[in-house]
Amino acid sequence: MKGIMLQGTGSDVGKSVLVTALCRILARKNNRVTPFKSQNMSNNSYVTVDGKEIGRAQGVQAEAAKTEASVYMNPILLKPRSTMDSEVVLFGEVYSTYSGRSYRERFYQKGMEAIQHALTELAANYEYLVIEGAGSPVEVNLNDRELVNMKVAQLADVPVILIADIERGGVFASVVGTLQLLSEEDRKRVQGIIINKFRGDIRLFTDGVSWLEEYTGVKVVGVIPYYDHISIEGEDSLSIHNSLIKEGKRNNTGLDIAVLALPYVSNYTDLEPLAAESDVFLRFVKEKSEFGHPDAVIIPGTKSTFHDLKYLKEKGLDHVLVNYTENGGTVVGLCGGYQMLGERLIDEAGSDTNQVGNEIHGLNIAPLITFFNAKKITIRSEGKLVADQWKCKKEISGYEIHLGKTTATAANVEPFLMVGDRPEGIYINDGKVIGTYFHHLFHNDEWRASWLNKLRTNRGIPQREVLDLQEFRDQGYENLADHVETYLDVEYIFHTIEGWKENG
Structure with missing residues (x-):
């Protein structure tokens, strides 16, 4: 299977949203595309047509990809029950409850087998895979038994695009630091950088793009302006307030x-x-x-x-x-x-x-x-x-x-x-x-x-007509894809996907 993986310099840099956008961009070119996230941590779940439970984000991404969601798109879902324990949902069904330490010690091999099985199933039914990572790929204290970033890129054998959130500040340090902390093998897998959530005049960041490319040797494939009109669902509680509360919307009417x-x-x-x-x-x-x-x-x-x-x-x-x-x-x-x-x-x-x-x-x-x-x-x-x-x-x-x-x-x-x-x-x-x-x-x-x-x-106050939510949601996917495609070098992404296996 051909594919691409989006990883981030940290949490909430926009991975879920950009995976959603890429799924729709690929799908509207009549490609059979599927999202994938090996391990998701969220209490915001989605029930598949066969009554199984996966992360909500993968359900949304499947909708953007114009396909039916399945447990293979998110084989492992962690649902926090306290600050220490999480319920583990494996292929859509409750498997066990673990503390963070016991999960790493006791579930790792089972998780690896599940991820490989899921990738095999998806490869049999789709042409393209758009994979979402979690957090940062350089959590050095966790990387020996990680199940969601570079280990998955290796299993699927796909190139990686690194996303950084410029709104947070420190974007140069976060990109350079992430790349330097990767192993040499994993660093070669990173084929592009996306600067996300840019506010202001993009032309002011031209020198920033040049510096990043010269210093890291990795192409900046897009500087994506902050998107105020996003209407797709968020993944977890980090995005709940941004996704639901609209500034200036409240008034007496x-x-x-x-x-x-x-x-x-x-x-x-x-x-x-x-x-x-x-x-x-x-x-x-x-x-x-x-x-x-x-x-x-x-x-x-x-x-x-x-x-x-x-x-x-x-x-x-x-x-x-x-x-x-x-x-x-x-x-x-x-x-x-x-x-x-x-x-x-x-x-x-x-x-x-x-x-x-x-x-x-x-x-x-x-x-x-x-x-x-x-x-x-x-x-x-x-x-x-x-x-x-x-x-x-x-x-x-x-x-x-x-x-x-x-x-x-x-x-x-x-x-x-x-x-x-x-x-x-x-x-x-x-x-x-x-x-x-x-x-x-x-x-x-x-x-x-x-x-x-x-x-x-x-x-x-006046009554209102029925709002067609599905039409609203689908238009949201289209608008998001249009926005991202305007600022992303999509041709480079396609070329990277198509050429990875033969050049790897």
Whole structure:
């Protein structure tokens, strides 16, 4: 298989975004292209069509590549459960939970085998591979057992493009330092440098390009200006605020939606469709003083419901939220946020807290009890809205990733959805309180428009037409590809990909 790997001088330099752009650039030339990231660390996951779990970024990149996401695009997903431990998802299914040290000591060989298998599977189905690295390839204390940077480039035998973020400052030192710390063999693999997130007049960096090329002997293949209009989903919590909050968007004529900023938030891309709505302002609330008077509150999913519920209580946000709902406020709880709405949460299997039988009181906003099981549910789901008030089609699609099982503790509690014969979620006070395990709820265009229009009516502002999110997303991929292609020497990239094997 032919391919290219994008590595960075550090985290959050733009690797995910540029991989997405390259996937679309290659795909619109009618190439069969696939993204690949051997090991991803993120609580923001994506469920494949066969009900398996991979990193959200690879799901998005597959969409940009105009192909169906699969577990081979991200064979290893690490989902942090605390500052020390992470759940390991291998080929889409939970494998084990490790501390950082035990993961390096006990999983390395298994990981290498998984990566090689994934590369073999992708090679059988695609022409081009666009690989994303993680962090920096010169973390010298970790490189003897790394699974995501130069080791992967060696296994796939592809050239590497090094990305540096000029917005951070110190771009020359970060590029030169990275190259000097690479082994001679790995340094030869680096065939280009991209300077990303440039602000101002690019012509002022001409001398910088010349100096880098002369000093390092590596071609600068692009200086990419900062892109203000990016509308693709971010990979993890490092990009959450940039991807969702639009500066200057908030005003008195739009909707104010508060999102509780949970420490272990997961699948925050559930909220991205709301950010696409031009009159919606999303803001993240960490303190009581920030709560204000929102039109709606969203409690997102979390990788540790117990931990984040305790966090809300420590901050006093539980009392603020209860008072808000008692005074007619609108609240939506998604997955872990849905579990928090209830009366009690019991870690029956120790799967959330590692303590069998651990128990905590919920927010007591809804008559619910949640038991945490040992086996995770990971499925794509279709449901039908139960209430008649929604001015939209009844069918709702989404996916479920959860350990808990939540049931009502009171009679005649109306569910939010029916999934076949199974009631799902909760619907209280004409939809003022909604709880559901359905991730991607807001990706349902008609329902999202109906929910927002109810809020707009409450505020006395005009209702809006349905926004076609898929069209919006696809246009976002096109715009991103156009932007990158304008400033990137794409012909050099293609030549490097095509000529690597024969010249290597």
